[in-house]
Amino acid sequence: MEGEYRKSVLPDGIRLVTERMPHVRSVAAGIWVETGSRHEPEGRSGVSHFIEHLVFKGTETRTAEEIARAVDSVGGQMDAFTSKEHTCFYVNVLDQHVPLAVDLLADILLHARFAREDIEREKTVVLQEFRMVEDTPEDLIHDLFARRIWPDHPLGRPILGSRDVVLGLDREVILSHFAEEYCPARITIAVAGHVDHDRLVELFAPRFEGFHRRPVHRDGLPPVLTPQVDVVAKSLEQVHFVLGLPGFAHTAPERYALYLLNTILGGGMSSRLFQEVRERQGLVYSIYSGSAAFRDAGLLYIYAGTEAAHFPKVLRLVLDELARLRDKGITEEELARSREHLKGNLMLSLESTSSRMNRLAKQEIYFGQFFSLDEILAAVDAVTVEEVGRLIERLVVERDLSLVALGPVEPGSIARASLAL
Secondary structure (H helix, E strand, O other), rough: OOOOEEEEEEOOOOOEEEEEEEOEEEEEEEEOOOOHHHHHHHHHHOOOHHHHHHHHEEEHHHHHHHHHHHHHHOOOOEEEEEEOEEEEEEEEEEEHHHHHHHHHHHHHHHEEEOOOOHHHHHHHHHHHHHHHHHHHHHHHHHHHHHHHHHOOOHEEEEEEEOOHHHHOEEEHHHHHHOOOOOHHEEEEEEEEEEOOHHHHHHHHHHHOOOOOOOOOOOOOOOOOOOEEEEEEOOOOOOOOEEEEEEOOOOOOOOOHHHHHHHHHOOOOOOOOHHHHHHHHOOOOOOOOEEEEEEOOOOOEEEEEOOOOOHHHHHHHHHHHHHHHHHOOOOOOHHHHHHHHHHHHHHHHHHOHHHHHHHHHHHHHHHHOOOHHHHHHHHHHOOOOOOHHHOOOHOOOOOHHHHEEEEOOOOOOOOOOHHHOO
């Protein structure tokens, strides 16, 4: 399963990390830029995501159609995504088409036109994306939750940004933000699959020759979580809610214990929440827990959707499960099951070049090093019941609980006292 990992720093300072997988024929290549919605001034909220769209609208040598045709003609895939802390542009191709993948990625990153007519046209497309989120309550509730608990921090803003700000973006603001954020010190190129590292250095290095920009200083203060209880009334068929607690930063040493705790709580079909609320009580279709990790903060959260009449009972069942965790902890059997679940998911994901490319990039961005599969599995196996118990004591604290609900519920109908564990 383990591939050959290598790292080089290109002359301009861009990091190139690769993992060779000789048993496959495909390659996943991504350019990761350490810029996202948390790095935007409030007056540019949404510009990172907007730039992600615009680079595909044409370069100095290719139109948008020619970019799409070049990828389609070799049966490849090309796309991008923006998160709160980074933006990624990636291509999946067969190994024989790696030079094309390199050329396309470098072209859209270095030579995007940002034409005024494309900017105005793409605003209409992004407006449709805003409306799509509004029509998808399971997505919307997570944005609302972040906004409530981090009201004065960029992490609380949605990745799409502010509708009014995006509509008002002009070419000069976009070019200014691009020049400030897209610089070699913040770029990692990650490639996984049937590749040769030295050949990739030869392909990428000349394309970035002369790309010299200094990163603009960022304050980067960590967010301060403000516990909230809030209801947003909306005409929906269900009440959607997120219940959350403070978590840990991406590099926290407690991360493996948290992964296992999350698996036990609501990370799968055998989890406590799924079994109790869906299987035994039949009150939901979807319920799960998750952990969100950033450079300097994190969350442990629970999501559920249910009809309005069942909302109080579902909320009570979730709170009772948290109280049971706090008061009685977990069992050795639960920990053993969650270990195997976590390790199985990890090993299955390693059959995908895209998953390996993502793992390479995130390890370089957050840790500056590579962790082998054996190291990760050993860290998971080393977590004890006592360690998870100490983690529960730290995290499951009533005063830190936050709740945001969306749907046919009267605003003000939920009081802080209703979150008693």
